[in-house]
Amino acid sequence: MSFDNVDYTSLDIPAAPFSDKSIIPSFTHGAVPRHVGVIMDGNGRWAQERGLIRTNGHQAAEPVVFDIIAGAIEAGVRYLSLYTFSTENWKRSPQEVHFLMGFSRDIIHRRVAQMNEWGVRVRWSGRRPKLWKSVIDELEIAQEKTKNNTVIDVIFCINYGGRAEIADAAAAIAKEVAEGKIKGNKVTEKMLADHLYLPDVPDCDLVIRTSGEQRTSNFLPWQAAYAELDFVPELFPDCSREVLWRSIEKFTNRDRRFGGVKK
Helix, strand or coil, X not given: CCCCCCCCCCCCCCCCCXXXXXXXXXXXXXXXXXXXXXXXXXXXXXXXXXXXXXXXXXXXXHHHHHHHXXXXXXXXXXXXXXXXXXXXXXXXXXXXXXXXXXXXXXXXXXXXXXXXXXXXXXXXXXXXXCCCHHHHHHHHHHHHHCCCCCCEEEEEEEEECHHHHHHHXXXXXXXXXXXXXXXXXXXXXXXXXXXXXXXXXXXXXXEEECCCCCCCCCCCCCCCCCCEEEECCCCHHHCCHHXXXXXXXXXXXXXXXXXXXXX
């Protein structure tokens, strides 16, 4: 198959508008999760159910991504991690992987001005090896352009795997032990956390997975150790900011004890 004429763009996708303030839920003050992670699952099934090819599902997901970013801003979420491409996704067909790499690069390039206008700080979490240089280049350009924004940090987890992140942190600590900078018997949880890809980002409070699957698939295992989980039935292209708000509403009604006892 030739990729010379692959169209990585979606057709006529409008910028996600912000809502009329009257329809935004009034969440309990201070109860909104600071950091939300979204496992965006179901694009391929969404396309297949409609007799389309899998890549059409990824294209249909683009406006949903930005609708959810807008909804997160409206709800007061400060950090939003989006599971975009995992270290395991390289196992997919070469055609789909090739499309996803080009499409990810194209989305970041086309949408960076919009995200900057919204006050989004673009971040990237993941491994460099195997990831296309053109994708890394666009991510780094977007990070530089938006580095001073403070409305919300949107973290694109591309070529990301939770076990890989922990292994990379352990390797970095082992190197410091070998260099005599720290003692091996003095390694702590905080030290490992400080060696994760984005150590300044707080732990994840809420993980949402779309499509009805009930697993976290190697997404933020360290950061989401005490996260609330919400497995929603909608395939990702059928989602919207309303799905996000519904999950946040559930979160605000949960009793989080972090291993302790409610007094």
